[in-house]
Amino acid sequence: MENLLVMSYIFTFFLFIGSFLNVLGFRMLDGTSVWNPRHSHCPSCGTQLTWRDLIPVLSWLFLRGKCRNCHQPISWLYPLGELMTAVLLTFVVWHGGWTLETFVNLVLFVIVITGTITDLRAKLIPNALTFPGMAILLVLRLFVHPEPLWDYLLGFVVGGGVLTLLALIPNGMGGGDVKLFALLGLGLGWKLVLLALFFSCVWGTVVGLPLKVSGRLKARQAIPFGPFILLGTLTSWAYGERLWDLYRNLYL
Numbered sequence: 716m717e718n719l720l721v722m723s724y725i726f727t728f729f730l731f732i733g734s735f736l737n738v739l740g741f742r743m744l745d746g747t748s749v750w751n752p753r754h755s756h757c758p759s760c761g762t763q764l765t766w767r768d769l770i771p772v773l774s775w776l777f778l779r780g781k782c783r784n785c786h787q788p789i790s791w792l793y794p795l796g797e798l799m800t801a802v803l804l805t806f807v808v809w810h811g812g813w814t815l816e817t818f819v820n821l822v823l824f825v826i827v828i829t830g831t832i833t834d835l836r837a838k839l840i841p842n843a844l845t846f847p848g849m850a851i852l853l854v855l856r857l858f859v860h861p862e863p864l865w866d867y868l869l870g871f872v873v874g875g876g877v878l879t880l881l882a883l884i885p886n887g888m889g890g891g892d893v894k895l896f897a898l899l900g901l902g903l904g905w906k907l908v909l910l911a912l913f914f915s916c917v918w919g920t921v922v923g924l925p926l927k928v929s930g931r932l933k934a935r936q937a938i939p940f941g942p943f944i945l946l947g948t949l950t951s952w953a954y955g956e957r958l959w960d961l962y963r964n965l966y967l
């Protein structure tokens with residue numbers, strides 16, 4: 716019960732982190748600084764938002780997805796980004812426990828979530844996210860590495876390398892996806908990054924195929940791969956080791 720209370724505090728805190736990641740993602744896309752201008756504005760009329768407009772999820776629901784001033788619709792990607800962040804990061808803490816490794820994993824997922832937000836918004840995972848993300852994870856991994864350090868460095872090479880090969884296929888992965896997987900290798904190690912790639916494709920098929928078959932998605936319409944990378948990474952991170960062992964026992 717106490718645990719539930721702590722988790723609900725953490726969840727609320729992560730909702731605000733999600734709100735920040737929305738801003739971070741959108742500002743990375745249009746190249747403006749995250750800190751300046753300090754206050755958020757309505758994208759349509761420029762009205763400065765007050766604290767009442769900035770309560771995660773609730774403000775959007777209360778205003779029925781419209782600006783208080785100009786009544787132009789506000790994207791549902793805002794509350795989605797906040798909820799997604801809170802749910803995933805709370806799961807990471809719940810599943811990983813209070814360890815330094817969990818902190819590193821939170822940083823990793825913050826980066827992937829931000830990439831998912833920009834990918835949903837603009838079908839783009841910007842270098843302004845992936846390059847600093849790689850540097851941060853490399854520094855963290857120098858100090859925190861449950862597996863030997865080379866395991867994560869190899870993950871960087873494997874994640875980036877396999878994806879580079881896939882990117883050469885027409886209609887293959889984009890450059891942002893390649894850099895994101897190199898980064899994921901640094902965070903997950905070589906085994907789990909390969910599984911993350913595998914699960915990303917599985918999720919992409921499970922969700923994307925029905926959309927295509929039902930005609931909701933036109934044949935050549937590309938869907939952003941970011942959300943599936945996020946789901947695949949989460950699946951690999953949480954259950955990869957167990958599935959890897961299961962597979963080995965069955966077939967090797």
Ligand SMILES: [Zn+2]
Nearest residue numbers: 757760782785
């Ligand atoms: Zn407005």
